[in-house]
Amino acid sequence: MNKQIEATRRRVTVKDVARVAGVSAGTVSNAISGKRKVDHETRARIDKAIKELGYVPNLAARGMRTGRANTIAIFSSMPTAVAAGSARLGFLMEVAASAAVAALERNVALVLVPPIEHPETALGTIPFDGAIVVEPEVDDPYWKVLRDRGVPVVIIGPPPEAPAPAVRVDHATIATMLIGHLLDCGAREIPLIVGRSQRQSNRVFRETYEARMAAEGLPARVIEVSEAEGELGAEAALLAELDAGRSMDGVLAPIDSMAAGAMAALHARGLRVPQDVRVATRYDGFRARSQTPALTALNLRLDEMAQLATTALLDQLEGMSEPVYLDAPAPELVVRGSTVPRD
């Protein structure tokens, strides 16, 4: 009953519990983990001792013995993150939130590793058993290190290397849905504003766009904007296009910051959205929703993707299953005011 308020109190260990309960340390361990059978009555004594002493296991020691940290990390790499701006972060955080819940349900904690300056350093400081890598680049630094170290990894996004465990996101499908929607809305002159970097998503988007436009017998116009320029870059590029007298009745800008830039350009030239020009983007985040009118986008079902990835990773860690290759759930079109007039 007496609250021992000593300045420095030795940590309560499994040995202390053992002594009080009149058993050996090993038995206490077994009682806690449930790995081996322990007599019902002795277990009761142990439980009592634990409560009495306020024992809380030392996770570092446990981890050292078992070789597991009971932790997984979620990574998103640097370069494009800064470039693609808040979108990327929002994307990552949406995934992380869902992954954290899924992981905790299996008593594993999630370590959040946002894009930072020096990835390598961080990697050495963070204890984790496996990782989820969000939309890695082709030569993603995180992914490469993890793979080389033999850390179990599940990717969310298109896998950068042929057979890698991943929740596969098919950018072609995404592109097709968005283009199809713009066409359905009656748009015929639809420039594509796309990132200049060699990321897979840019490439696939572009190819899919060109193929589809060709199939429809419509002109394809690709406007490349450096990711680093983001919103302003896209605005400038579209203004140039408009001022050069090239007409348009739709704009497809998968990267949401660029879509925002496009909106600004259209407004500046007095074009009405959606009456004159329809606009669509990919990720239905902050950015897309803050426009007026809000942008038509896709519900990528990030929560489901995160859950899939997390359970796949944990199954793999527990040896319950081989590495798997899953397909992301089909995205859903979220139609908003930027393509269909509201109210």
Added chain:
Amino acid sequence: MNKQIEATRRRVTVKDVARVAGVSAGTVSNAISGKRKVDHETRARIDKAIKELGYVPNLAARGMRTGRANTIAIFSSMPTAVAAGSARLGFLMEVAASAAVAALERNVALVLVPPIEHPETALGTIPFDGAIVVEPEVDDPYWKVLRDRGVPVVIIGPPPEAPAPAVRVDHATIATMLIGHLLDCGAREIPLIVGRSQRQSNRVFRETYEARMAAEGLPARVIEVSEAEGELGAEAALLAELDAGRSMDGVLAPIDSMAAGAMAALHARGLRVPQDVRVATRYDGFRARSQTPALTALNLRLDEMAQLATTALLDQLEGMSEPVYLDAPAPELVVRGSTVPRD
């Protein structure tokens, strides 16, 4: 040069490095940590050996010896989270993103602990040296356990107990700003839609509202809605109010889901926002921005708050400073279409 591809390879330890470098394990440790001086030339040998062997330190072992996990956790508690819905999560994730960056800059990883069913269980599985607790309730389960265990904690929000290290958020200021703005916009009949639970923020908001309305000689009308009912509850409550013939030209709904419900009710009765009724809410998140028109809200500067809290916590952990009590940065009003006509 030969890639040893053995089925099971013993982990490379500090001893292996020591052997190769021709020194003792202790010296390798010193070289790595930089805690004691190591001859320049031997350090070079050690570095070489490390690279050669691909040594990566075992963090569990290190943690066991040092007693530090190099990890902090960020918590948000259960009950209201589910109630307040996505808003709460968005809030948490915004804070977490920023905290993660701040922590990683000091080589500490951030563990994300979203609201879950059984907080106690999780606590026992997660290794962390300190914690950030986001907007704890008066009797917050997480906070109580952490305090009892003597884990260093910094709170973001109003502190539930007199002197607790915190980044203090002043709900009175927040309430004052929002009410002031609605008044400035010309609103005179402004019901307050507030949560029914005994959370501090509800109480403070309500008191501030009543005081201010009294001071202005205006009628105060408080509509209580149970947090669990959220959006629909608020909608129903406001519909009832309207149908009872009580007129209004403003609505203050701090909880964003309830603000959404209010918008629905107003639309349903053909009232125009902002021409007939001005609407404002507190947190400028997803919800607020997705309304048409988007809701006027506050930029609470969560990123700065998170950064403050994180550095305060880490300073405390490193013994660099005593527990501190900081004030959150002043919020900024974000005026949107729900109070001021746009375009």
Added chain:
DNA sequence: AAATTACGTTAAATCGTTTTAACGATCCCG
């Protein structure tokens, strides 16, 4: 020249848990 200090290094102890192999006791079966 003797005494002291400073420096870099080391062997050994230590952190607290899980796991291993072995143990005695009890029970079952032939």
Added chain:
DNA sequence: CGGGATCGTTAAAACGATTTAACGTAATTT
């Protein structure tokens, strides 16, 4: 009655790092 099985338990050996106290040598002071 003796030879397994079965059961619950235990003592001791890991796990891999950091830290302690002590050491020899070289440099500096007295």
